[in-house]
Amino acid sequence: MNNKDLQQSDYDQFRSFLEQQCGIVLGENKQYLVKSRLAPLMARFNVESLSQLVSKTLAPHERQLRAAVVDAMTTNETLWFRDQYPFELLKNKLFPEFKDTRRPVKIWSAASSSGQEPYSIAMSVAEFQAQQPGVLRMGAQIIGTDISNTMLDMCKNAEYDALALARGLSAERRKKYFMDSGNGMAKVVDSVRKQVSFRHLNLLDSYALMGKFDIIFCRNVLIYFSPEVKAKIISQFAQALNPKGYLFLGASESMTGLSNEFDMVRCNPGIIYQKK
Numbered sequence: 001m002n003n004k005d006l007q008q009s010d011y012d013q014f015r016s017f018l019e020q021q022c023g024i025v026l027g028e029n030k031q032y033l034v035k036s037r038l039a040p041l042m043a044r045f046n047v048e049s050l051s052q053l054v055s056k057t058l059a060p061h062e063r064q065l066r067a068a069v070v071d072a073m074t075t076n077e078t079l080w081f082r083d084q085y086p087f088e089l090l091k092n093k094l095f096p097e098f099k100d101t102r103r104p105v106k107i108w109s110a111a112s113s114s115g116q117e118p119y120s121i122a123m124s125v126a127e128f129q130a131q132q133p134g135v136l137r138m139g140a141q142i143i144g145t146d147i148s149n150t151m152l153d154m155c156k157n158a159e160y161d162a163l164a165l166a167r168g169l170s171a172e173r174r175k176k177y178f179m180d181s182g183n184g185m186a187k188v189v190d191s192v193r194k195q196v197s198f199r200h201l202n203l204l205d206s207y208a209l210m211g212k213f214d215i216i217f218c219r220n221v222l223i224y225f226s227p228e229v230k231a232k233i234i235s236q237f238a239q240a241l242n243p244k245g246y247l248f249l250g251a252s253e254s255m256t257g258l259s260n261e262f263d264m265v266r267c268n269p270g271i272i273y274q275k276k
Contacts, residue, residue, distance in 0.1 A: 003042075003049040006031050010054045017058055021070055022147055023204045023229040037072045044068070071148045078113040080168035081120045082219065085270040086248050090121070091128045093267065094215060094246060095136055104141040108210065108240070110218040112144030112198060114164070115155035117217060119188050122195040123177050143210070145201035155198045158188040203233050207240045214242055220250035227258065234259045238275055247273040 006014075014034060015026045026033070038053060045065055047053045056062050057069045081087050098105050105125075109118040125140045146152050162184045165174060178186040201210075203221070216237050222230045237247055238261040247262060249255065255262060255273060262273040 111221040118144035
């Protein structure tokens with residue numbers, strides 16, 4: 001047996017562990033995903049096989065290993081201005097609605113990954129303020145949260161390599177919002193960075209300490225959860241939104257059958273959900 005093979009019983013136990021820890025539901029045959037994500041941890045934690053790594057992960061006292069495993073399994077691919085339309089909707093529809101607001105617009109990026117989404121939101125704020133000076137007078141307060149401490153460190157560092165910069169970023173925005181920091185890396189400019197703060201959050205936990213928001217982004221995240229967990233998270237989002245606040249889900253995600261606390265607003269293109 002290959003040292004990266006996983007017995008069905010180990011895989012089933014691991015699926016159960018992952019769902020309990022962070023709500024993510026792995027399908028029946030996602031062993032390949034577990035292998036590719038966890039194999040790099042074998043050397044780091046000095047274990048001989050993937051099977052041994054999984055059984056050690058299930059031990060409650062292995063806190064460092066557990067954190068690293070959850071980190072590895074919850075790291076998602078991301079890109080700048082993903083799907084474009086949410087960021088156009090912010091500038092064309094949502095931000096103008098806050099023209100009489102005497103405080104910063106509060107926006108939450110609920111799975112900030114390596115920072116592309118919250119920084120794309122901050123760039124959209126800057127572009128809107130340049131187009132319509134005086135409308136968002138108090139600017140925006142953007143909070144990014146993630147379950148992965150590794151990702152949060154990347155967010156706070158705000159430095160990206162050429163490969164990351166090539167994904168979804170126009171040459172114009174690259175020039176305007178980044179400064180070269182050597183070795184092919186570039187850092188988000190301070191004026192954009194200072195609009196965004198980051199903190200650790202598991203979406204299964206309470207959001208009460210986060211305060212209230214005007215807009216929440218939770219895109220391409222709910223697909224990993226069971227229907228019961230999705231419904232719970234959406235209900236908690238509703239509680240975290242100000243009256244008439246907006247929720248963005250991913251392009252392939254739907255709220256059908258999960259909540260009656262939102263009205264679906266059809267835009268062209270895209271859909272957003274407004275708290276009733």
